[in-house]
Amino acid sequence: MKIFSFLLLSGMVVCINSHAQLLNKLKQKASAAVTTATEPSSKNTSAGNTEAGIPASAATPSTPAKTNMKYPFTLLSGAKFYFSTQPFINNNTGAKAHFTSQDFIYGRLELGSQTLSEAFKLDAQPSKGFHCLNYGILITPKGKSEDELQNTQTIQYTIYNRSRPILIKEEELKNTALNFDVLPEPSKITTLQGITTPPDKVSDFKFPAGMDFYTSDLNIRQYFPANGEYTVQVLLWNYSFDDWGKPLEYEKNIVSLGAFDYQFSTKDAATLSNDIKRRTDALETKEKMKSKLTKLPDWWKTSYTPAGAMFSAAKLTPMIKSYISQWGLTYISHKIYPNSGTGWTLYTDSQTGLPVSRRSNAEIYLLYKDKDGTCHIASVTLDESYAGGGSYGSPYLKGLWNDYLIDCSAIK
Structure with a gap:
C-alpha cells in the first residue's frame, strides 16, 4: 500500500511486560553498586579496561560516556562496541569513533569468548520460537555532566522507556559478535525491531532499528536542539530470568554499553528525516518481493x-x-x-x-x-x-x- 505511516514509539517496547513501580524503584537504587556479569575466562578483560570491563579509550573499541558511573543493573564485562560508516562483516575493520550527520552508521558488539546466547542468557527467555535483545539509544550534548542532564537523558531512562526489541536470528545465537544497524543506508538494512509489547511472533519485527525515532520530523529538534557535537550511547541488553521464565529484579538486567561522537548540522535534518521513509519503503518492498506475482490474475x-x-x-x-x-x-x-x-x-x-x-x-x-x-x-x-x-x-x-x-x- 502506498499510504505510509511511521509508528514513532514513545514508550518502552521490550521483550517482556514492564513493571508498574519501576521509576520509584530506580530512585531507591540510585546509590546501588555496579554488578558485573560473570566472564568464562580472563581473555575478555584487557589491561586498558575499567573495573566494569569497559574500555578506557574511545578510539577502538568505543566506550560509554561515563565509565565510572554506578548503575542499578548488571554491566556486561568484556563487551566491546565498534562503529563504522560501512556494515561490518567478520571483524571490526574500518571502526571509528567520530561521525557526522551526513554518515550512515553501523555497529558491532564483540563479546570475547562468550556467545551472544551465553552473554545475555538468551536461552532463559520465555519460549516463543525466536529470541530478541532490547536496543536503546541515548543522545546528549557532548561534554554535558551527569548533573546537567534531564531525567530523560539518563541510561536508566533509556533502558526502561526508550528501548525496543530487535530480532536475533537463530544463526546469530552462537556467534561471539553481533553486527547491527544504527543509521543504515536503506538498501543495507539488516536489523529489525518489533512494535508490540511484548513481541509475540517473528512477523512482529518489521521496522528498521536504530536512530530513526530521534531523527524524525517530530523529534529531531528535541534531541538535536542546535548544531554541534553530541554523544550517542548505544545499549544492547536483556532481562535476567529465573528457571520458570520469570524476570528477576532490575539490578540483574544484563546491559552492554558503547558510544560514539556525532557532529550534527541542521542542514542535514531534512535528509535524515527523509531517510526514515526510504528505510520503511525498502523494507516494504523487500516484504512484497516474497509474494511477487509472475502473471496477471x-x-x-x-x-x-x-x-x-x-x-x-x-x-x-x-x-x-x-x-x-x-x-x-x-x-x-x-x-x-x-x-x-x-x-x-x-x-x-x-x-x-x-x-x-x-x-x-x-x-x-x-x-x-x-x-x-x-x-x-x-x-x-x-x-x-x-x-x-x-x-x-x-x-x-x-x-x-x-x-x-x-x-x-x-x-x-
Missing part, C-alpha cells in the same frame, strides 16, 4: 464495466491517472473485478445515524509502475461524500489497497 482477461457513466474508461482512466500522480506513479491499465457487483455501501455517523459517505461496490484494480521501475497491481475504491438532502458530491478515489509486486514482463 485469470479474471483480468474478462471484460466488465458496471452501469453508470463514472465507470466508463473515458471517465475512470483520467481519475486514476490524476490520483496516483501524487506519488509519482505511472498508470498502465485498470480492470473492474467481474463479480464485485453493483450498488453502494452506505457509511453513517455512529452518533447521529446520518449519512457520511458511500462507497461503490465495484472493485477497481489497476496496474501501475513505480518510480523505481517496479510494476504493481493494487485496488482503489470509489467514494462519494454526503452532500445533504439525499444527494452526494463528486466521486473520488481512495487507497492503494492489496498492493502486490508483479513482474513487468507479465503485463501484456
Whole structure:
C-alpha cells in the first residue's frame, strides 16, 4: 500500500511486560553498586579496561560516556562496541569513533569468548520460537555532566522507556559478535525491531532499528536542539530470568554499553528525516518481493464495466491517472473485478445515524509502475461524500489497497 505511516514509539517496547513501580524503584537504587556479569575466562578483560570491563579509550573499541558511573543493573564485562560508516562483516575493520550527520552508521558488539546466547542468557527467555535483545539509544550534548542532564537523558531512562526489541536470528545465537544497524543506508538494512509489547511472533519485527525515532520530523529538534557535537550511547541488553521464565529484579538486567561522537548540522535534518521513509519503503518492498506475482490474475482477461457513466474508461482512466500522480506513479491499465457487483455501501455517523459517505461496490484494480521501475497491481475504491438532502458530491478515489509486486514482463 502506498499510504505510509511511521509508528514513532514513545514508550518502552521490550521483550517482556514492564513493571508498574519501576521509576520509584530506580530512585531507591540510585546509590546501588555496579554488578558485573560473570566472564568464562580472563581473555575478555584487557589491561586498558575499567573495573566494569569497559574500555578506557574511545578510539577502538568505543566506550560509554561515563565509565565510572554506578548503575542499578548488571554491566556486561568484556563487551566491546565498534562503529563504522560501512556494515561490518567478520571483524571490526574500518571502526571509528567520530561521525557526522551526513554518515550512515553501523555497529558491532564483540563479546570475547562468550556467545551472544551465553552473554545475555538468551536461552532463559520465555519460549516463543525466536529470541530478541532490547536496543536503546541515548543522545546528549557532548561534554554535558551527569548533573546537567534531564531525567530523560539518563541510561536508566533509556533502558526502561526508550528501548525496543530487535530480532536475533537463530544463526546469530552462537556467534561471539553481533553486527547491527544504527543509521543504515536503506538498501543495507539488516536489523529489525518489533512494535508490540511484548513481541509475540517473528512477523512482529518489521521496522528498521536504530536512530530513526530521534531523527524524525517530530523529534529531531528535541534531541538535536542546535548544531554541534553530541554523544550517542548505544545499549544492547536483556532481562535476567529465573528457571520458570520469570524476570528477576532490575539490578540483574544484563546491559552492554558503547558510544560514539556525532557532529550534527541542521542542514542535514531534512535528509535524515527523509531517510526514515526510504528505510520503511525498502523494507516494504523487500516484504512484497516474497509474494511477487509472475502473471496477471485469470479474471483480468474478462471484460466488465458496471452501469453508470463514472465507470466508463473515458471517465475512470483520467481519475486514476490524476490520483496516483501524487506519488509519482505511472498508470498502465485498470480492470473492474467481474463479480464485485453493483450498488453502494452506505457509511453513517455512529452518533447521529446520518449519512457520511458511500462507497461503490465495484472493485477497481489497476496496474501501475513505480518510480523505481517496479510494476504493481493494487485496488482503489470509489467514494462519494454526503452532500445533504439525499444527494452526494463528486466521486473520488481512495487507497492503494492489496498492493502486490508483479513482474513487468507479465503485463501484456
